[in-house]
Amino acid sequence: MKPNPFTLILAVVAITSVCVTGCNAPAQKADATTEQVAVKPDMAAIKTEIQAIETEWASATTAKDIDKVMALYADDAIEMADDEPMCVGKAAIRQVLLKSMKARKAGTTVNYETTDVYGDDNVVTEVGKTTIKDAAGKVVSTGKYVGIFEKRDGKFICIRDINNEDQKDN
Template sequence: MKTKPFTTVLIAFAALMLVVTGCNAPAQKQETATEQVAAKPDMAAIKTEMQAIETEWANAATAKDIDKLMSFYADEAVEMNDDEPMLVGKAAIRQAMLKSWEARKAGTTVYYETMDVYGDGNVVTEVGKTTIKDAAGNVVSTGKYMGIFEKRNGKFFCIRDINNEDQKDK
């Protein structure tokens, strides 16, 4: 069967128009899963949680309860104390803490105050101040600290700690 040239041209033109129209049509938006936006952490709640940790920490330091104190540190923690080499790991931190407690006068009380916290809720940097009082309640030392805590299995552990006194004993 013979096809008339006009019909062939018409069919070719119609096919060309379909291709051109299809290529220039706006893309249809595909429905995709809703993007998950990470919720901002409640820093006020984290600050309260950090203060609770610091209160327990201070109580352990005051009572010289080394096991309780060490429970706040991650195994690989690094401690950077005033005028001392860096301490790496719980064993080194434990030894330094026991040594510092020997030099501390009986009846002193340790206080830590969380001033501010920064982070994403899993890793938190805490900035605070330290106050140590003698048995009569007189301030004998003040200082500041910065700690980095990491949440593991729902609990914060100190992974880095740096602290120093405001003024050295004379």
């Protein structure tokens, strides 16, 4: 039986189509690429670290140890204290804090409580509450604050601080 020329042409076209399609198919990568998985920071550990800073801060504030308090601020920090203009840099912050320490009655204690932290291993925003008690242990003032800490030289340091007192009963 003699082959039909039409069948032969059809077979050549089919084989050519398979070859062309196969050659144009996207190449499969031989090695699987590894996806970059973002490691979530341990926010509980960071909160503990920030609370330790705040505990140190409260102790220094209670003791009116301005040098220890200032060591917790970055040189380029900004402080926005209640009823004060914005302070930029340690020298300006120092003056406002000295004024506040001088105005506080002897025997009062300061406590800072970290309630939340947000961020990552390098920059953390903290939300907290302030409680000030007199020498007898009676709460004389409460307030709230937001601090932003940046890790510099392996430790968190305050770069932004805003705080204010709660409304007092009249």
